[in-house]
Amino acid sequence: MGKMNSTIKKEKLGAGRLVIYIILILGCVITLAPFLWMFLTSFKTQVEAVSIPPTILPRQWVVTAYTTLKDKIPFFLMYWNTIITSVITVAGQLLFCSLAGYAFARIHFPGRNVLFILCLSVLMIPPSFFILPQYIIIQRLDLSNTLHAIYLPNLFSAFGTFLMRQFFMALPKELEEAARIDGCGHGRVFGRIMLPLVKPGLVSLGILTLRFSWNNLMWPLIINTSTEKMTLTAGLSFLQGQYLSDYPAIMAGALLAVIPLIVLFAIFQRQFIAGIAFTGIK
Amino acid sequence: MILPLFIGLGVFYFYPVFKVIYDSFFHVGSFNKRSFAGLGNYQDMLSDLKMWESLGNTFLYAIIIVPLTVILALILAEFLNTRIKGRNVFRVIYFIPTVTMSVAVAMMWRWIFNGDFGILNHIVSFFGGEPQYWLSEKNSAIACISIVSIWMGVGLNMIILLAGIQGIPSTYYEAADLDGASRIRKFFTITVPLVTPTLFFVLITTMIATLQIFDVIYMMIQAKTAALNETQSVVVYFFRNAFEYSKKGYASAIAVLLFVIIMIITAFQLRLQKKWVNYD
Numbered sequence: 001m002g003k004m005n006s007t008i009k010k011e012k013l014g015a016g017r018l019v020i021y022i023i024l025i026l027g028c029v030i031t032l033a034p035f036l037w038m039f040l041t042s043f044k045t046q047v048e049a050v051s052i053p054p055t056i057l058p059r060q061w062v063v064t065a066y067t068t069l070k071d072k073i074p075f076f077l078m079y080w081n082t083i084i085t086s087v088i089t090v091a092g093q094l095l096f097c098s099l100a101g102y103a104f105a106r107i108h109f110p111g112r113n114v115l116f117i118l119c120l121s122v123l124m125i126p127p128s129f130f131i132l133p134q135y136i137i138i139q140r141l142d143l144s145n146t147l148h149a150i151y152l153p154n155l156f157s158a159f160g161t162f163l164m165r166q167f168f169m170a171l172p173k174e175l176e177e178a179a180r181i182d183g184c185g186h187g188r189v190f191g192r193i194m195l196p197l198v199k200p201g202l203v204s205l206g207i208l209t210l211r212f213s214w215n216n217l218m219w220p221l222i223i224n225t226s227t228e229k230m231t232l233t234a235g236l237s238f239l240q241g242q243y244l245s246d247y248p249a250i251m252a253g254a255l256l257a258v259i260p261l262i263v264l265f266a267i268f269q270r271q272f273i274a275g276i277a278f279t280g281i282k
Numbered sequence: 283m284i285l286p287l288f289i290g291l292g293v294f295y296f297y298p299v300f301k302v303i304y305d306s307f308f309h310v311g312s313f314n315k316r317s318f319a320g321l322g323n324y325q326d327m328l329s330d331l332k333m334w335e336s337l338g339n340t341f342l343y344a345i346i347i348v349p350l351t352v353i354l355a356l357i358l359a360e361f362l363n364t365r366i367k368g369r370n371v372f373r374v375i376y377f378i379p380t381v382t383m384s385v386a387v388a389m390m391w392r393w394i395f396n397g398d399f400g401i402l403n404h405i406v407s408f409f410g411g412e413p414q415y416w417l418s419e420k421n422s423a424i425a426c427i428s429i430v431s432i433w434m435g436v437g438l439n440m441i442i443l444l445a446g447i448q449g450i451p452s453t454y455y456e457a458a459d460l461d462g463a464s465r466i467r468k469f470f471t472i473t474v475p476l477v478t479p480t481l482f483f484v485l486i487t488t489m490i491a492t493l494q495i496f497d498v499i500y501m502m503i504q505a506k507t508a509a510l511n512e513t514q515s516v517v518v519y520f521f522r523n524a525f526e527y528s529k530k531g532y533a534s535a536i537a538v539l540l541f542v543i544i545m546i547i548t549a550f551q552l553r554l555q556k557k558w559v560n561y562d
Contacts, residue, residue, distance in 0.1 A: 038390045124548075132305070
């Protein structure tokens with residue numbers, strides 16, 4: 001009897017597991033199918049992409065969409081602009097946010113709480129709120145249509161400061177006291193002792209900032225109107241506006257634009273996922 | 283050490299807050315020509331039907347997207363919290379839309395939804411349905427925008443919820459196993475109640491993000507069409523006033539309104555959390 005019971009249980013478990021598998025696989029198909037369709041379209045000719053009935057696989061794999069992309073928009077330049085501005089944004093945020101985060105977590109100075117609350121208040125305001133004055137400031141500084149315009153307002157992040165503060169808060173006090181007894185100033189304590197210990201925090205912030213900077217649309221869209229100074233998001237928007245019916249070209253551009261982050265994610269998936277998950281736990 | 287940050291925040295964030303509020307009381311035209319408007323911009327909003335429609339759309343997006351995204355994410359997180367083969371592969375695949383540029387995602391789906399040559403219409407007509415211009419008609423366009431947003435948002439929230447579920451002490455489940463509780467029962471009596479703090483976080487962030495929906499609408503709906511007027515969110519309408527119609531004062535007033543709305547909804551959720559979120 002006992003034996004029979006356990007086999008029934010097992011069977012039930014097996015069926016439940018099967019349902020879970022089916023749903024999970026279905027979810028994967030829904031997630032990946034659009035990418036596959038984008039990939040296949042990008043290797044078709046413009047005529048084949050709009051043929052009726054449609055072909056699933058390209059009749060003939062052609063790379064025209066890729067080779068002509070640079071004639072439609074300065075694609076490589078846009079790529080380069082995106083890389084440069086993203087790297088600067090990440091580096092800037094890591095520097096400014098870890099400095100300020102350390103000060104908020106570890107140094108007692110007058111007005112600390114007031115300043116920290118001021119910093120947090122920025123977090124509650126939607127980004128589009130700042131964009132109009134930022135646009136006017138950048139224009140006043142005569143920086144529109146430069147790469148500086150793209151990254152400048154994004155070097156400073158209230159969220160990043162908060163994140164780094166949380167990491168610095170978690171470090172034991174004794175560490176710093178020992179270093180102070182040895183005669184280290186705040187600068188040395190910060191650079192030599194504390195910073196290496198919050199590496200997971202830096203990685204999290206770096207990943208989140210990279211994702212934001214690489215994919216950000218509204219700001220690059222308005223601030224730089226010359227195609228030579230556009231990043232990929234604004235450039236793709238421009239491409240779609242100009243070549244509305246050249247579907248293979250649009251798909252090729254979109255595909256090339258998303259590859260770097262997907263590849264980076266594939267390599268650093270553990271850090272990516274931990275970085276994102278961390279924001280939820282805090 | 284905080285000086286560099288605060289110079290930056292001051293110029294690009296603190297000052298703009300006051301500037302936007304100040305500007306919302308002016309008519310600011312092209313070339314920054316300005317004249318005092320008092321509450322004029324806010325009065326204009328009351329009688330601006332496009333404003334009301336964009337507000338209604340934004341709430342509609344929130345009502346559709348937020349619950350579906352969070353529920354799907356929770357279900358997937360629960361499934362991925364089992365010892366099954368290929369768990370990590372699933373996790374990685376579901377996360378891909380999160381690292382993909384929303385612009386590219388929108389372009390990709392726009393092509394799928396294309397009324398003349400889109401694959402969706404081919405599939406629909408294969409099953410005997412009627413092909414449609416999905417992105418030109420209000421209701422179907424809003425449905426499409428919502429589907430794409432959910433598709434993009436589930437993976438991110440799933441990862442956060444999964445981390446929350448994995449933080450639940452296993453002793454609870456062991457005790458339930460001794461009582462012979464079923465998986466579904468354990469999900470509703472242990473997992474859901476104990477993951478409510480994370481669930482609350484996910485709900486708030488998804489809500490705030492959805493109330494500011496922009497990229498997908500901007501990239502999927504044809505510019506300068508009736509469909510855009512019918513489907514635009516508050517942020518899209520703000521954007522068009524600020525940078526297409528050059529009505530910067532009016533746009534500032536819209537930004538202020540959006541901020542107030544987000545504040546009210548978030549405050550409301552914070553009040554409500556006492557009723558359903560368990561902190562131990």
